Each structure stands twice: as structure tokens, then as C-alpha cells.
Amino acid sequence: xTNKENRIRESNFELLRIISMLMVVILHxxxxxxxxxxxxxxxLTGINEFIYYxxxxxxxxxxxxxxxxxxxxxxxxQFKLKKLINLFLMTSFFSTIIYILCILLGxxxxxxxxxxxxxxxxxxxxxxxxxxxxxxxxxxxYLNRLIDHLNKKxxxxxxxxxxxxxxxxxxxxxxxxxxxxxxxxxxxxxFLYLLAAYIRKYNFIMFDFGKNxxxxxxxxxxxxxxxxxxxxxxxxGQLYNYNSPITLLMSYCLFLYFKQIKIKSRIINFTSVxxxxxxxxxxxxxxxxxxxxxxxxxxxxxxTQTNFIILKFVCFSLLIFISCWFVSLILNTIFNILFNxxxxxxxx
Numbered sequence: 265x266t267n268k269e270n271r272i273r274e275s276n277f278e279l280l281r282i283i284s285m286l287m288v289v290i291l292h293x294x295x296x297x298x299x300x301x302x303x304x305x306x307x308l309t310g311i312n313e314f315i316y317y318x319x320x321x322x323x324x325x326x327x328x329x330x331x332x333x334x335x336x337x338x339x340x341x342q343f344k345l346k347k348l349i350n351l352f353l354m355t356s357f358f359s360t361i362i363y364i365l366c367i368l369l370g371x372x373x374x375x376x377x378x379x380x381x382x383x384x385x386x387x388x389x390x391x392x393x394x395x396x397x398x399x400x401x402x403x404x405x406y407l408n409r410l411i412d413h414l415n416k417k418x419x420x421x422x423x424x425x426x427x428x429x430x431x432x433x434x435x436x437x438x439x440x441x442x443x444x445x446x447x448x449x450x451x452x453x454x455f456l457y458l459l460a461a462y463i464r465k466y467n468f469i470m471f472d473f474g475k476n477x478x479x480x481x482x483x484x485x486x487x488x489x490x491x492x493x494x495x496x497x498x499x500x501g502q503l504y505n506y507n508s509p510i511t512l513l514m515s516y517c518l519f520l521y522f523k524q525i526k527i528k529s530r531i532i533n534f535t536s537v538x539x540x541x542x543x544x545x546x547x548x549x550x551x552x553x554x555x556x557x558x559x560x561x562x563x564x565x566x567x568t569q570t571n572f573i574i575l576k577f578v579c580f581s582l583l584i585f586i587s588c589w590f591v592s593l594i595l596n597t598i599f600n601i602l603f604n605x606x607x608x609x610x611x612x
Contacts, residue, residue, distance in 0.1 A: 275527040277333050278536035280519070284333075285539040287326035289546065289588075290581045294320055296556045298577075302566055308573065315574050318490040320504065321514075322483075327393065327506050328515035331453050334397065335460030336523075343405040350603060351401070352386050355394050357599045358544040359385035366550040371558070391547055392448060400453050407454065411461050419462055426455040431507050438502075447506020459516075463523070470516075475524035482517040485510055541592025546584055555584065 294316070298304060308316055363382040366372045381388040389395045411419065430444045430452045438444075443451035462468055473481075489503055489510050502508055545551060556562055565576045 275529045275532045276522045276525045277336070278532050279527060279529075280329060280333060280522040281536045282532065282539050284326045284329040285542050286581070286585050287323035287329075288543060289585045290319060290323045290578075291326060292546065292552075293577060293581050293584070296552055297562045297565075300556065301562050307566070308570075312570060312574055314490060314494045316577070317493045318486060319574070319578070321486040321489040321493070324489075324504055324506070324511050325515040325518060327447065328456060328511065329519060330393075331397075331400075331456040332460045332463075332515060332519050334400070335457035336464050338401070338404045338457070339408055339411060339461035339464050341404075343401075348398070348401055351394070351398060353603060354596075354599055355385045355391065355544060356383055357602075358541060358595055359383075359390055359548060361595060362545060362548045362551060366548075366554070371554050372550045390549065391544065393543065396448075396450055396453050399450060400457060403454070404457070407457055408461070411458065411465065416466055419458070419465070423455070423459055423462060426451075426458065427512070430455050431509050431512050435502055435505075435508055444507060446502075447508075447511070452507050460519075463519075469520060469524075475521050478517045478521040478524075482514050482521065485514045485517065489514075535589070538589055538592040538596055541596055542585060542588040545588040545591055545595075 298307075302308075304313065304316065359382040360379075363372075363378065367374050372378075381390055385391060386395055386398050414422065429442070433439070434444050434446075438446070443449040445452070493503055503510060505511065546555060561580055565573060565580065568576050
């Protein structure tokens with residue numbers, strides 16, 4: 265089977281990547297936007313408050329899904345230094361070009377420190393997810409060797425230990441120094457990698473309910489999460505952590521649903537190529553400040569008649585997603601031309 269055919273066959277996972285990135289934008293709209301300007305329980309009331317919590321509950325699994333999809337494919341992949349360099353250079357390219365454009369447009373001033381941070385964005389954690397993914401990819405060949413040497417029972421027991429440490433224990437009593445960090449830590453990423461590899465290696469499905477049941481269960485858990493948060497006025501903030509038990513279970517359910525559906529779509533595959541750039545664009549430190557503080561988007565939403573606030577929240581999230589996708593398409597095209605020329609010259 266050629267790589268091209270494999271890409272078509274795996275369109276289900278490419279669609280999951282697209283949906284996950286839209287979830288990321290929605291989460292950031294709430295976290296960097298709404299939460300900076302208003303107190304949700306007092307600003308939104310009744311059904312609008314509940315719908316907001318439900319949308320966030322649906323979206324909170326975005327990072328988990330990205331890591332699960334990555335682990336699922338990296339387990340059977342060869343480590344390639346070119347891919348690691350590509351990730352580093354692409355992140356640096358996006359970060360530096362965006363920084364320069366923001367200077368030229370008058371949104372920020374040039375400083376040597378900010379320029380260096382943009383140039384070496386992975387090392388300076390300009391994008392926390394990219395920094396962790398970069399490390400995870402470096403470790404992937406060693407993780408794969410470990411996985412191959414574990415039998416099914418040993419692998420399952422390791423997952424059980426890790427889920428107790430990273431999820432259950434941390435939900436009951438969080439400990440700051442064990443690399444979990446509410447799901448933002450390396451240990452939790454490695455756990456998700458091992459979980460995805462287990463699913464792939466043993467074609468693991470906990471209960472053979474059929475794919476639609478897993479989708480229904482995902483929606484039910486999101487509703488349950490929203491109800492609990494609505495009931496307690498978001499005082500149970502841990503329910504919105506990436507490593508909360510409900511978030512992990514939701515991630516597992518939606519991942520299994522997409523694993524079992526069959527889609528072949530060149531459009532989906534083409535679209536998914538550029539969604540990672542959406543993250544690099546809208547989460548750039550300067551762009552983040554522009555989006556949520558200088559463009560008036562949040563002011564426009566919160567000044568809207570109450571019944572239309574949620575609709576505007578979703579529409580603006582889609583607009584940001586689509587706009588950043590087109591910018592990503594342009595920047596990726598330029599980067600790929602430059603990157604391929606660099607490697608072509610090195611082979612001469």
C-alpha cells in the first residue's frame with residue numbers, strides 16, 4: 265500500500281484532527297477571551313450558561329485526541345530526524361514570520377529577546393504543546409521498543425498504574441512535581457502515547473458496543489460534565505483539566521468512534537495538512553494578545569443580546585479557525601518550498 269492510499273484510508277483520523285483543532289480554538293476563545301473579561305456564572309445565566317459549559321465540555325478533549333492520534337501512528341512509525349527538524353523549523357518559521365508581520369503592522373515592538381524566542385520557539389516553550397510533542401517524538405523509538413518488549417498483560421498493568429497516578433490520584437489530590445500538571449505535563453503525554461499504542465497493537469476496544477454507542481457515550485459524558493459544573497458554578501475546575509477521569513474517558517470514547525468509521529476523502533486529507541498551523545498562528549503570544557484584547561471580538565460578543573451570545577461565540581470561533589487555516593496554507597506552502605530546497609541542497 266502506498267502512502268497516498270494510506271492517507272485516504274485514514275481520513276477518519278484526519279477528520280478527527282480537524283475537529284480537535286476547532287475544539288482548541290473554542291477552548292482558547294473561552295480561556296483567553298471570555299474568562300479575561302467576565303465571570304461566567306454571573307454573566308451567563310440559565311440555559312446560556314449551561315450551553316457554554318456543554319460546549320467547553322465537548323471541546324476539552326482536544327489535546328488528548330491529538331496525542332492519542334499521534335501515539336497511534338508513531339507506534340508503528342520509524343523515527344525520522346528529518347521529521348523532527350521539520351517540526352522545529354516549521355514552528356520557528358511560523359513564529360518568526362508572525363512576529364515580524366506584527367511588528368510591521370504596528371501591533372508590537374521589536375525586542376531582541378522576543379526575536380530569539382520566536383526563532384527558537386520550541387526551546388523557549390512559545391507553544392507548550394509543540395515543546396512537549398517535540399520531546400515525545402524524540403522518545404518515541406524508545407517507547408516503541410519498550411512496548412514491543414511488553415506482553416499484553418504487562419502493557420495493560422503499566423497503563424493501569426499510569427492512569428491511577430496521572431488521572432485518579434491527581435483528580436483527588438493534585439501533586440505538582442510528578443510531571444502531570446493537569447494534563448499539560450510530559451508524563452501524561454507519555455501515558456496517552458502508551459494508551460494509543462495499546463489500542464493499535466491489540467486492536468483494543470473495552471466493550472464491543474458498536475461505534476455509535478461510543479459517540480452517544482461521549483455526548484452523555486459531556487452533558488454530565490456540564491451539569492456538574494453548572495450545578496456547582498464551575499467551582500469544580502478540575503473537571504476541565506485534560507487529565508480528569510471524565511475528560512480521559514470522553515477522549516477514549518470519541519477516539520474509538522473515529523477509529524471504527526471508514527472515510528475516504530481527499531478534501532479532508534488536504535484540509536488536515538494545514539490545521540496544525542492554526543494552532544501556531546492563533547496561539548502566537550502577540551497574535552493571542554491581538555485576538556483577545558485589541559480586535560474588539562470579545563467586547564462585541566459580550567455586548568450582544570444574551571440570547572445570541574453563544575451563537576456569536578461559536579461563529580467567531582469558526583471564523584478564527586477558517587481565517588487561520590488560509591494563513592496556514594500560505595505559510596506552509598512557502599515553508600515547504602524553502603525546507604525542500606534546504607534538504608535538496610544538502611544532498612548535493
